[in-house]
Amino acid sequence: MSDTQQTPFEAAKPAGEAAVAASAAMAAPVAAGSGSLPTWVPVSVALLTLSSLAGVGLAWQSLSRQQALEQELVKRQTAVQADAGEARALARQSQDLTRDTAAKVALLDARLAEVSLQRGQLEELIQSMSRSRDENVIGDIEASIRVALQQSTITGSAEPLIATLRQADERLLRYKQPRMEGVRRAVSRDLDRVKAVSVVDISTLTIKLDEVVRLLDELPLLSSADSLHVPDAAAPREEKTNSTRKPSASVAARAPDPADGVLAQWWWQAKRSLSEGAGLVWGEARTLLRVTRIDHPEAALLTPDQSFFLRENLKLRLLNARLALLSRQFDTAQADLRDSQEMLGRYFDARSRKVASAADLMRQVAGQARQVNVPRPDDTLAALTAAAAGR
Numbered sequence: 001m002s003d004t005q006q007t008p009f010e011a012a013k014p015a016g017e018a019a020v021a022a023s024a025a026m027a028a029p030v031a032a033g034s035g036s037l038p039t040w041v042p043v044s045v046a047l048l049t050l051s052s053l054a055g056v057g058l059a060w061q062s063l064s065r066q067q068a069l070e071q072e073l074v075k076r077q078t079a080v081q082a083d084a085g086e087a088r089a090l091a092r093q094s095q096d097l098t099r100d101t102a103a104k105v106a107l108l109d110a111r112l113a114e115v116s117l118q119r120g121q122l123e124e125l126i127q128s129m130s131r132s133r134d135e136n137v138i139g140d141i142e143a144s145i146r147v148a149l150q151q152s153t154i155t156g157s158a159e160p161l162i163a164t165l166r167q168a169d170e171r172l173l174r175y176k177q178p179r180m181e182g183v184r185r186a187v188s189r190d191l192d193r194v195k196a197v198s199v200v201d202i203s204t205l206t207i208k209l210d211e212v213v214r215l216l217d218e219l220p221l222l223s224s225a226d227s228l229h230v231p232d233a234a235a236p237r238e239e240k241t242n243s244t245r246k247p248s249a250s251v252a253a254r255a256p257d258p259a260d261g262v263l264a265q266w267w268w269q270a271k272r273s274l275s276e277g278a279g280l281v282w283g284e285a286r287t288l289l290r291v292t293r294i295d296h297p298e299a300a301l302l303t304p305d306q307s308f309f310l311r312e313n314l315k316l317r318l319l320n321a322r323l324a325l326l327s328r329q330f331d332t333a334q335a336d337l338r339d340s341q342e343m344l345g346r347y348f349d350a351r352s353r354k355v356a357s358a359a360d361l362m363r364q365v366a367g368q369a370r371q372v373n374v375p376r377p378d379d380t381l382a383a384l385t386a387a388a389a390g391r
Contacts, residue, residue: 141168152374165191186383209322220349337366
């Protein structure tokens with residue numbers, strides 16, 4: 001309890017003291033006025049005293065009762081607080097238990113789903129094992145042939161189908177079942193028919209186009225000085241040699257004898273030097289002017305910038321042809337290859353060995369880039385269907 005709170009005993013104590021003081025005050029005048037007291041005075045004093053004592057007892061009793069009530073209230077409050085703490089602890093325990101239970105339920109659901117999946121797989125396995133051996137062989141061969149047919153359609157190559165038919169033939173040969181002989185004969189016929197078809201090897205063609213693209217930066221143009229002058233470089237040298245040799249031979253043929261005199265020898269030496277000098281000057285003068293025939297005048301007028309863009313444009317056409325081959329668009333590839341061959345023959349020096357090699361590669365690609373349809377193994381599929389039906 002707080003210090004400022006007043007108990008019932010403390011409140012009743014001043015009341016008793018006030019009653020005793022009042023009875024004493026009433027008796028004091030009587031005692032002062034006469035020497036003998038009346039008979040009612042002691043009775044009144046006794047009554048007042050008894051009433052005071054009764055009030056004090058009642059106050060004490062009420063104080064005791066209030067203290068007992070306060071103690072009981074404190075005990076109950078303490079009990080309520082303890083119960084509330086226990087309730088909170090129990091609530092936390094229940095929440096933890098609920099979370100654990102939810103986690104266990106989720107785990108059990110996952111386990112149940114896993115068990116259900118395993119059960120389904122086990123049922124499928126049992127069902128597949130319950131099939132007959134012939135049905136398994138027929139189903140496997142048919143599935144592999146259909147997958148190989150899809151691969152051949154996508155890639156444009158007959159190799160997946162050929163490999164699958166060979167495997168089916170070997171498996172049927174090891175199986176040695178008279179019921180499957182018709183299927184084996186159909187597989188052999190389809191295998192021979194697929195082998196007879198020449199399918200385009202796209203990978204080899206793309207490698208050739210890549211080689212042409214790599215060579216483009218090294219191919220000489222008709223507008224280049226080297227391509228115009230290099231083929232004729234040997235001729236001036238040979239002419240210059242002949243021109244220098246002919247005068248010396250003619251002069252040597254008319255060489256004077258030592259008996260002719262010093263003047264004749266000096267004249268012969270001067271004439272020889274003049275002839276050799278004239279031949280040398282004439283040979284150098286012939287190299288200053290050269291006449292060359294050009295079938296396409298625009299090819300000789302290309303600037304270095306235009307030459308760069310010409311090479312890049314030709315590279316783009318070849319790359320477009322490569323993409324068309326990979327996407328099985330052979331008409332587009334043929335058109336790009338024709339344009340590339342035309343540009344190569346118009347603007348590049350055909351006398352160069354590298355230009356001839358690039359043109360040969362493009363001709364090979366253009367000759368092999370054609371649409372070829374891989375035949376379907378219809379006989380094998382029909383024989384498998386008939387064998388599955390039991391006929």
